[in-house]
Amino acid sequence: MHRNQCIGIVGCGNMGFALADRLFLCGFTVVMGSRYPDKRNGTQYEIVSIVECIRRSPIIFIAIHPEHYIDSLVSHIEHEPLLFNEKILIDLSNQTCKKLNLNDSSNAEQLQTAIPNAFVVKAFNNISSFAMESTTAGESRNIFVASDHSTAKDKIITLAREMNFGSFDVGSLRAARHLENDTQSLFPEWQIPIIVTLVVLSIWLIYTLCMEYVSTHTTSWNQLFLNIANKTLCTSAITMLAIVYMPSNLACIFQLAYGTRELQFPIWLDRWLLRRKQFGILTFAIALSHSIMTLILMTPAYYSTWFHHVEIIISTIQNQTRFVVESGLMTAKGELASLLGILTQLCMTILAVTSIPAVGNLLNWREWRFIQSKLGIVTLLLAIGHVVAMALPRWIAVGVAKAFYNLGLLCLYFPLLTLLLKFMFWLPCFSRRLHRIRRGENTKKPIQPKQIA
Ligand SMILES: Cc1cc2nc3c(=O)[nH]c(=O)nc-3n(C[C@H](O)[C@H](O)[C@H](O)COP(=O)(O)OP(=O)(O)OC[C@H]3O[C@@H](n4cnc5c(N)ncnc54)[C@H](O)[C@@H]3O)c2cc1C
Ligand SMILES: NC(=O)c1ccc[n+]([C@@H]2O[C@H](COP(=O)([O-])OP(=O)(O)OC[C@H]3O[C@@H](n4cnc5c(N)ncnc54)[C@H](OP(=O)(O)O)[C@@H]3O)[C@@H](O)[C@H]2O)c1
Ligand code: HEM
Known part of the structure; x- marks a missing residue:
């Protein structure tokens, strides 16, 4: 992957900044998308509007909570139908309050249905912002990648490795149902x-x-x-x-x-x-x-x-x-x-x-x-x-x-x-x-x- 390629991050919260730091240290150019870019100035990263961030980046980390996907992402399609065309969207979200029934759609699948012309990839949801920023955090540094688009999936597997994580292909986007539930459970096998x-x-x-x-x-x-x-x-x-x-x-x-x-x-x-x-x-x-x-x-x-x-x-x-x-x-x-x-x-x-x-x-x-x-x-x-x-x-x-x-x-x-x-x-x-x-x-x-x- 070209290091001077621009990687977008939508969301200027804990995960957004942790990802930006990691990508920056690994030599990538980062652009962040916020609802309030003016208020967020003063950081070392370029912060633009969410739409501008998506326009400029072929690969975008979605570092916002899934309940805001509609108003902060999907709503922009109305004014600009081709905004997400062939963009790779990395869904980082987890299930928050209830465990997903395996017959229900995951956040990632819902995002793919809402934005069909994007390539949604589920990844990085099992890594905390703490582990993203630290080299000594004891938790797992393996990333599980799922998508229905094999080329997009391969690119994210490579990107994760370039970010110094182990990355594994876990199949189609349906595997996101497991991945989103996994972080909800406390020692399920034990x-x-x-x-x-x-x-x-x-x-x-x-x-x-x-x-x-x-x-x-x-x-x-x-x-x-x-x-x-x-x-x-x-x-x-x-x-x-x-x-x-x-x-x-x-x-x-x-x-x-x-x-x-x-x-x-x-x-x-x-x-x-x-x-x-x-x-x-x-x-x-x-x-x-x-x-x-x-x-x-x-x-x-x-x-x-x-x-x-x-x-x-x-x-x-x-x-x-x-x-x-x-x-x-x-x-x-x-x-x-x-x-x-x-x-x-x-x-x-x-x-x-x-x-x-x-x-x-x-x-x-x-x-x-x-x-x-x-x-x-x-x-x-x-x-x-x-x-x-x-x-x-x-x-x-x-x-x-x-x-x-x-x-x-x-x-x-x-x-x-x-x-x-x-x-x-x-x-x-x-x-x-x-x-x-x-x-x-x-x-x-x-x-x-x-x-x-
Ligand atoms: C300290 C300790 C550490 C251990 N660590 C591990 C570990 O890391 N991983 C681990 O798996 N176990 C671990 N075990 C458990 C145990 O050692 C293994 O599961 C071991 O392989 C069981 O041997 P077995 O001969 O009873 O069964 P197996 O060798 O599994 O099976 C014997 C036969 O039973 C049948 N069989 C078994 N399972 C199935 C199945 N799911 N479907 C159909 N047929 C089946 C097969 O026909 C097989 O030929 C550990 C045990 C101890 C005491
Ligand atoms: N934190 C972790 O350790 C971790 C680990 C794995 C996965 N994740 C996932 O990453 C995602 C982000 O988590 P986070 O911890 O970074 O969350 P967070 O700190 O709360 O940040 C979320 C960001 O979303 C942006 N946002 C966009 N639209 C919004 C809206 N309508 N309402 C409120 N905020 C909006 C906000 O940035 P602006 O105000 O700049 O728009 C906000 O800072 C979640 O899906 C989470 O499950 C987090
Ligand atoms: C360093 C290794 C071990 C030593 C020195 C040892 C020694 C002993 C001793 C002294 C007793 C008598 C306890 C009592 O009556 O209060 C005992 C009982 C027993 N030990 Fe061990 N043991 C060892 C390892 C093990 C292991 C690994 C197992 C089983 C997996 C085991 C199974 C048992 C059982 C079932 C008894 C009860 C027997 C009875 O009450 O008749 N031991 N052992």
């Missing part, structure tokens, strides 16, 4: 995973409190903040890990039942499948908290069965007192359970690191799937091993009936089911059929209409 995590944590907290303080009265309230919290965290971590790996099993069950990949999954399963990254990262955070808490508590006082007992022998022979103290080393159970816990945490860290886009981009599709899917299952297996290693002697000691509702076994039912289904769908009888379905084959014969006798 809401369900956070609620589910809180529910899981609450269930395990209530169960642990009941077992420790109501049923057995063995624990002091002093131990509420680390010891009891740790029991809640570890059981929640393994439950959450199973929540991450269960939905692909359900996807297999639905696909086998449908016999085709053409039928849609129920909406709840679709959402579950799409939120696995968020579930995974929350799982990692909970498991890491458990590991850290455990390292603080790792003493015979808290985990007596993990350490050899310290014996103090008081001998009264020859009227002398003698202390023999053993070195409190860990038992095999303690060492094995710790090792398996550490390995689980290590694998989960690899999963978390590869979920960072910059790292994920270094892997090809097969490598990424291998880590996320296969190493993920190994992580679940290690977590189960960690629990079994520490709890098996306890289950044997208390007997089958009591072990049934023991915390260690209770938190394993869901992960074991997840793992069992995973292995089951790897069996050739299922995996071959699933493979055929995923290649587009219809494995169920269509029902023949009844022959009329």
Whole structure:
């Protein structure tokens, strides 16, 4: 793009001036359009009337609120029908008060309908005026560009890159419905995973409190903040890990039942499948908290069965007192359970690191799937091993009936089911059929209409 080309900005507000500064620093000539150009004088930019600004610029940023599009832009067509002819109008607006229904037209589409001879491009709406002016703002610097006019869209993608932003083609102007809504939402993909995590944590907290303080009265309230919290965290971590790996099993069950990949999954399963990254990262955070808490508590006082007992022998022979103290080393159970816990945490860290886009981009599709899917299952297996290693002697000691509702076994039912289904769908009888379905084959014969006798 020619740097001496004049770029127009309609609107002398926060965004208008932020854009002007950025364009100026990148070497472009800027002309700004205002309702009151005389009042706006005294800035370093040339400020003219809105009509004059549009006449002089082939590319114009519309930095005014969408409710003013009609009176400040569209109304000028009446006096000058060719004012917007072949001009590229960059719509920056967002939905302000209500979220757009995806069947409703976006601001950008309405602008295109109102000015059909212009090329409307949706872009820059996700960048704040603060980020536009600053080089250190931490928010995203990627711009999503949508338009029904491919040449205009390409020009704006190039312009955004020349303004030092990453820019991406996101399709036709209809994509503006998504883009305008996006800035309205606060962590939309995280809401369900956070609620589910809180529910899981609450269930395990209530169960642990009941077992420790109501049923057995063995624990002091002093131990509420680390010891009891740790029991809640570890059981929640393994439950959450199973929540991450269960939905692909359900996807297999639905696909086998449908016999085709053409039928849609129920909406709840679709959402579950799409939120696995968020579930995974929350799982990692909970498991890491458990590991850290455990390292603080790792003493015979808290985990007596993990350490050899310290014996103090008081001998009264020859009227002398003698202390023999053993070195409190860990038992095999303690060492094995710790090792398996550490390995689980290590694998989960690899999963978390590869979920960072910059790292994920270094892997090809097969490598990424291998880590996320296969190493993920190994992580679940290690977590189960960690629990079994520490709890098996306890289950044997208390007997089958009591072990049934023991915390260690209770938190394993869901992960074991997840793992069992995973292995089951790897069996050739299922995996071959699933493979055929995923290649587009219809494995169920269509029902023949009844022959009329
Ligand atoms: C710390 C951590 C970080 C994570 N980060 C990420 C991340 O960045 N991104 C991410 O996606 N996940 C992430 N996860 C979640 C999880 O690791 C991945 O989703 C993983 O690919 C799930 O493996 P899977 O074998 O259960 O399912 P998949 O490998 O997805 O699928 C197994 C089979 O199920 C079927 N299936 C799955 N989804 C669909 C679908 N939508 N439609 C039709 N069939 C389907 C397919 O046939 C597929 O072959 C993370 C997990 C953890 C613990
Ligand atoms: N601010 C941001 O961080 C940001 C980020 C992304 C997108 N956006 C979008 O950019 C657009 C502008 O936002 P902004 O924050 O710059 O708004 P703003 O500070 O309120 O400025 C809007 C400007 O519009 C002009 N305008 C034209 N016709 C108008 C009318 N009839 N009534 C009132 N003002 C009129 C005014 O300039 P004159 O008085 O000189 O005519 C005014 O300064 C909005 O669509 C917004 O959604 C803003
Ligand atoms: C550094 C790594 C880890 C260490 C040292 C460790 C250690 C421990 C300890 C000492 C306990 C006993 C807690 C108690 O009874 O109060 C425990 C329990 C448990 N841990 Fe870990 N852990 C680690 C990582 C993990 C991870 C990553 C997970 C799961 C994803 C996990 C899942 C569990 C579960 C489910 C229990 C409960 C078992 C039971 O009560 O029988 N641990 N762990």
